[in-house]
Amino acid sequence: MTLAAWNDPDLKAGTMVRAALWLIQVVGEGNTFTKEQVREAFPKISQADRRIRDLRDYGWVLFTNSDDARLAAEDQRFVKAGVHVWDPVARRAAAPQKAISNKEKQAIMARDDYMCTVCGVSGGEAYLDDSNQTAVLSVVRRETVLPDGQEQTLFVTECKRCRAGSDGQPARADETLADIRDLDPGEQRRLLRWIERGRRGSTPLDRAWNSYRRLPADARDEVRAALED
Known part of the structure; x- marks a missing residue:
């Protein structure tokens, strides 16, 4: 090599x-x-x-x-x-492994809005290109290069399909920052508003859907029944 x-x-x-x-x-x-x-x-x-x-x-x-x-x-x-x-x-195979508790996993998933950070699918949601397959989320380690060049292993939420298709390359926060700085000032301000809100200008309908998808199955049935009354 x-x-x-x-x-x-x-x-x-x-x-x-x-x-x-x-x-x-x-x-x-x-x-x-x-x-x-x-x-x-x-x-x-x-x-x-x-x-x-x-x-x-x-x-x-x-x-x-x-x-x-x-x-x-x-x-x-x-x-x-x-x-x-x-x-x-x-x-990745040799990286020191930090044990993570169930409480920490739940906190990470909540931080990521119970969605895959790669494709944006919610847990239990069917994929648009394969309605027979539903997303299974888990917390995984991702090698990340920070803006100062420092490398860290960080935890993120990913679905099983995206995890299986990963190329093993690190996430590049340094390149992300460079791309953002290439935006014009108006676009940068708009992106900053999204960052401050923690989401990309989603509609109330989007938020209601994601909230509904996070409910246990029995609770979703109750919500659906209430709406159909």
Whole structure:
């Protein structure tokens, strides 16, 4: 597998991935590097050193002077590479897993309006292109690149179909922000209003439908019966 250059401007990867490639391509296993070299390599990333430390969670071995007394305080040694974090599948499989309680799952689903964050379908709703299949929602982990280049694993609500069709690529908050900044000022203000409301200008009918779909089946029957009276 040919690795992308760590400083390739077209590389769609967060700071942790770029830092891993930098360690391999510039520093090399067994060699030392300093915080100053990290700052020079990633001049616009305030927490690049922290992203390098995050590599330890993926089996990368990095020594400081607390691990090796021969190192100066500002030095670190790149001892050994670990999981190939530039491979989304390998990174996701090796990511430290945080247990999530049922209470937290319910809170995340409520935050996401009990809808899939990818396609917008509500739980139990039939898909428009396949009325025989209804959406099953769950809370999943999604690798996300934040606007500052930092990578985090965040929780989101997704339906089973979207989860199965995922390409494993991280969500790109940095690219989203860039796209928003390309909008004209009027469009940006309109989008900001949607963001503040937490929804895209939905109609009362849309909101009533989503509220109805979140009800247990027996309660939906009661509502339907009341409307038919």
